[in-house]
Amino acid sequence: MLCLGVESSCDETAVALVEDGRLLGQSLASQIRLHAIFNGVVPELASREHYRVIGPLFDSLMAETGKKANDIDVVAVARGPGLLGSLLVGVAFAKGLALCLDAPLIGVDHLKAHLLAVGLEKPPEFPALGLLASGGHTALYRIESPAVFRRLGRCLDDAAGEAFDKTGRALGLPYPAGKTMDELARSGNPESFRLPRPYLNNDNLDFSFSGLKTSAVAEAKNLADETKRDFCASFNRAMAETLRIKTARALDANPDLREIWVAGGVAANSTLRETLVTLAAEREAKIRFPSPEYCADNAAMIAYAGWSLAVLGYAHPLDMETIPRGRIIPDDYAKT
Ligand code: KG4
Ligand code: ZN
Numbered sequence: 001m002l003c004l005g006v007e008s009s010c011d012e013t014a015v016a017l018v019e020d021g022r023l024l025g026q027s028l029a030s031q032i033r034l035h036a037i038f039n040g041v042v043p044e045l046a047s048r049e050h051y052r053v054i055g056p057l058f059d060s061l062m063a064e065t066g067k068k069a070n071d072i073d074v075v076a077v078a079r080g081p082g083l084l085g086s087l088l089v090g091v092a093f094a095k096g097l098a099l100c101l102d103a104p105l106i107g108v109d110h111l112k113a114h115l116l117a118v119g120l121e122k123p124p125e126f127p128a129l130g131l132l133a134s135g136g137h138t139a140l141y142r143i144e145s146p147a148v149f150r151r152l153g154r155c156l157d158d159a160a161g162e163a164f165d166k167t168g169r170a171l172g173l174p175y176p177a178g179k180t181m182d183e184l185a186r187s188g189n190p191e192s193f194r195l196p197r198p199y200l201n202n203d204n205l206d207f208s209f210s211g212l213k214t215s216a217v218a219e220a221k222n223l224a225d226e227t228k229r230d231f232c233a234s235f236n237r238a239m240a241e242t243l244r245i246k247t248a249r250a251l252d253a254n255p256d257l258r259e260i261w262v263a264g265g266v267a268a269n270s271t272l273r274e275t276l277v278t279l280a281a282e283r284e285a286k287i288r289f290p291s292p293e294y295c296a297d298n299a300a301m302i303a304y305a306g307w308s309l310a311v312l313g314y315a316h317p318l319d320m321e322t323i324p325r326g327r328i329i330p331d332d333y334a335k336t
Contacts, residue, residue: 076306
């Protein structure tokens with residue numbers, strides 16, 4: 001079964017093909033440079049850019065993979081959460097294609113797709129514990145199947161990636177700053193700065209990173225260049241420790257889970273990876289991360305999630321809604 005995946009939820013436009021669980025190719029255009037001067041994504045510019053590039057990206061994917069539109073068996077698209085105007089470009093494109101090819105449409109939750117991306121390397125095993133840490137979201141899930149995710153904890157304020165980006169901005173780094181902070185951290189001393197490990201003194205699995213962000217931004221504004229590496233290493237450590245403690249608690253509460261999946265842009269972070277690999281070894285659990293290129297927003301994860309749902313018989317009617325950030329994505333699949 002050949003599944004096309006379409007992604008346009010934020011500032012990456014991408015299309016990808018997955019055949020029988022295997023990635024055939026992806027065409028992706030990033031808008032990072034367009035938004036960098038504004039220090040964040042400008043929604044109106046983002047949707048216009050998605051609209052400009054989505055057709056040519058589809059053509060180049062077909063040329064690169066040697067496939068024709070008619071070969072596509074199912075069309076998957078990120079239906080949310082994200083910027084509504086951006087999402088609508090991908091969803092309208094996917095609906096039009098599904099209609100003209102007479103192929104089933106499947107709307108994919110962008111956050112769940114980030115986690116299911118671990119399957120691009122090797123078929124995943126269920127049930128699993130999923131830690132999602134991206135620019136807009138931080139959450140823990142108990143994952144029963146590609147369609148059944150039970151949320152165990154969520155972020156009450158700023159997401160992990162948001163804390164990286166705002167701290168990096170105060171350091172004078174370009175947006176999005178997480179990757180650069182991580183690179184600087186590799187040659188810094190993580191013991192140099194004392195930063196808070198927020199919202200741990202409770203018995204739930206929710207996260208709160210606004211306190212870490214406020215503290216780090218205040219400190220970062222007055223740093224001399226030669227201390228920035230140490231500061232980034234200390235920030236990496238504070239973030240990784242906080243995520244590790246709640247992940248360990250989720251394992252305590254779900255002792256039957258033997259797999260940990262970690263995904264989203266922040267899952268590319270080197271300190272977080274090392275910290276969670278150690279946790280998994282202590283708990284004798286398997287740990288999986290998508291390869292770094294599939295941690296950031298991409299369409300391979302949408303095509304893979306769509307294919308996983310389609311083989312189980314899930315699909316959506318053409319009146320499927322597009323869901324902006326802040327609204328729960330309904331489980332409104334139809335079975336084919
Ligand atoms: O998942 P993603 O590409 O987009 C969203 O859906 O939000 O995540 C982007 C976020 C940004 O905040 C970026 O700074 C962060 O992931 N990020 C990192 C690293 N690479 C990307 N944060 C920490 N360390 C990294 N290596
Ligand atoms: Zn994302």
